[in-house]
Amino acid sequence: MIPPKEFLRKIKPFSFLEDTRLNALVSGLDVVMYPPDTVICRQGEISPAVYLVFSGLVGLYDGEDVVDYVAKGEIFGLLSAIHQAPSYYEARTLEETICYSFDATTFAEVYRTHSAFASFFSAFVERRFRAFSRLAREGEGSEEASSLVEVGTLLSKAPVTCTADATVAEAVSLMERHKVGSVIVVDGTRPVGILTNRDIRRVLIHGERESPVREFMSAPPICLDRRSPVFDAYTQLLRTGIDHLIVVDGDRVAGVVTSKDILAQLEPSSSILALYRKVIKATDLQALQSAFRAIRLAVSEMALKGMHFYQLSRMITSVYDMVVVRIIEFLKDPEEKGDFLWIHLGSSGRKEQVITTDQDNAVILSPSGPQLELTQRINDALEQVGVPKCPAQYMASNPRWHLTLEEWKELFSRWFEEPTPDHIRYLTVFLDMRTVYGDAAPLEELLEHIHASATNQAVRFLAHDATLNEPPIGIFGIKHLDRGVNLKKFGIYPIANGVRVLALDHKLLHVTNTRERIEALRDMKALGQERAGDLLEAYAFLQDLRLRHQAHALKNGSAGDNLIRVEELDKMDLLVLKESLKITASFQKMLKARYGVERGL
Incomplete structure (x- = not known):
């Protein structure tokens, strides 16, 4: 067995401690082996110590319900022991388990006198995942931070x-x-x-x-x-x-x-800015292609250095929007009669693009708007620049999504009145419409029509769709993580889709960004303060993890995807991923209850 001090040196936040404090913790430490089904701390009682699992597995129970599992390198009993407060949960071993048991008084003294040590625990307990990750990766930064x-x-x-x-x-x-x-x-x-x-x-x-x-x-x-x-x-x-x-x-x-x-x-961070200026000044598609490729590489470097998804996605979206505008300006004849509104859908509509993205767009035409030939050339040019075409054909060059305002209104009315599986799928895509080029007035009129046309039945079906893919949380943590967990399918989409349901129900479709929707729903009391905070943290972490995963792929010259594997995760990421998926599952449970999804459709 590894000596306790050497074991602790390898684990954050114990690695933050200088020898004096680490020695104090070790001097008050016991190594205890517990047989299976042993209660270490009872619910409602003050935990006698702070426990760190060296081997085995501990379940945390609220009554008879398991709320969490604690595995090697993880801690339980912290808040109860250092604050001398009744424990929220019962801690019970699920298999033979060895724990390091820290004296509560000594641990509390270190906790009170070492700010980074205390901040690490409090950030995680309070689900401030960004602060937690920053502490876990202290010292990393980016020249582009400004x-x-x-x-x-x-x-x-x-x-x-x-x-x-x-x-x-x-x-x-x-x-x-x-x-x-x-x-x-x-x-x-x-x-x-x-x-x-x-x-x-x-x-x-x-x-x-x-x-x-x-x-x-x-x-x-x-x-x-x-x-x-x-x-x-x-x-x-x-x-x-x-x-x-x-x-x-x-x-x-x-x-x-x-x-x-x-x-x-x-001034100190000129590389992204210089490339953005190249996009604005580009005179042909080749120049756009070169600048766009360089920007994606620069953004991937920033992601690998720990920059945050919420800001990086806005940066990517700004660049992508300008690329689209420049392409339309290249290809649209100024003398051509008829106008159109170019709109983005999906992650681009939500301003949540990441490095690996494809085209999701449509047009709202004036009565004498341009023919399909122009929008086909725009979609082709975007592909040439480096934005792949949508495999599902959600593009302006598809006649189905090349419509006048009145035709769009008729479509949405039909989708809401007849919420078939196909129509629900269309709603999940097209309810994130955002203007990129052209007069936004037709989209504002369409959104008013959508609010007036939405039916309770369609909202309920959309809630059901948002709860179909339940996060793979199991007794030993995250199921099948060794084979890969699809972050988009099991974390990002359930949150984005569920928040969109609430936004539709509360007439908030003019706001498309998931973060902004959560904050607006919180401010109007449609989401509780704690749940809104948890969703913001979980969504940011899942997107951060996905962004770093795709940045690694781009750097290695491979195609990015959404499948995260256990070998990509350090202990801290694994902890936060598990918490984020638990938050997602809890949100889905709330949606099911609010919209009666579990009663059948």
Whole structure:
């Protein structure tokens, strides 16, 4: 048997401890062997020690129900022992088990006096998986981190505002007094425009000092949520050619960032930005292909260095959207009559693209919109650039998804009225529609129609579909992990699909991103605070794991997939994967109960 101290040195967070504290823990440690079916700690009693499993298996029971299994290298009894609180669960051995038993007083002293040691445990217990992973991989980072900083962190001054009825002279006086280059025009707390130095030059030519601000402000204003990454702000500046970007917190103005602020933040991390500029300046498909390939490689490197899915997926989506826009601009004849709205579906519609993705798109045509030939050329060009065609043919070049607004309305009405398996499948794809190119008004009208057309029966069938693939959790942990577990099928899709059901039920389809849907549902009390937090953490971890898996594949020159295998997982990833799948299973159970799925369809 490995000496306890040497065994602990190999396990985080014990590896964080210096010799003095590690020796203290070892001095108060007993090695205990328990026969099968031995109760180590009873439910409702204070755990006499903190236990670490050296070999064997321990079940944690709530009454007669098993809620978790503790295997080699895992701990139980922690919260009860160090806080001297009754245990939530009964700990019972399922086979012959050897445990290291730590003296509760000594363990609590180390816990209280070593912040990283304590943070490691609390982050996991509280299901703050991102913090847990960061602690588990302390020291890793990325030179591109600055592009993922939230734009709200760049705000250094309170917003300077005025109403639209204020005079230009009053607005200029505000700018001078506060030493700023712009004034945000508000209606209450909601931004309705912005007046900048550039606008004031127009006043000198065409207006008067006493002219109302509404006559010269730039409106509607371009706004960005304060939690958006700085990279999103950068792409907005490049697309629009503006110098001032309004940052909002919900409907409230938070402040203004300028192109100078953003470029100063991004200066240290220029590789992604340089490649994005190449996409914007590309003049042919070959240039787009080269830039897109380089960006995918750069993003994969960032994923391998531990950057977070929520920010990276937004970066990938921004790049992909611009590639699509540039291709359409290359191929669409400016003189061609008829217009169309290009929309994205699936993961792209949810702004959750990862490295390995294919095309999911459709069009909403004006009555005299373009022929199929144009959309076929667009889909072909996307494939040439590096975005594979959808095997299921969810593409704008498919006549089934090349329709006018009225035809789309008829389709959705039929899908809701007749929720056959095929129609339910279509709804899971097309309820994540998002505008990429063209006037968004037809999509807004279609979403209103969808909200009015949704039936209780269809919502129930969608809930059933979201609960079909139950996570492979078994008595010894994750079933068949050695053969591979499909993260998309058993974790990502059940959460995304289940959250979409709740979004449809609460008329939230204008929000497509899963994270934003969960937060909106939480804010309107449709999801409890704890469950929403658990879902956000689990979804991020599953997507992070998938992103790193696909980044490894890209780096090794192989095709990425969604199948994660045991050899890819360290102990920490395995722990969090198990917790994430448990959260997914609990969410599915809630959906079944809320929509009566278990009563039969």
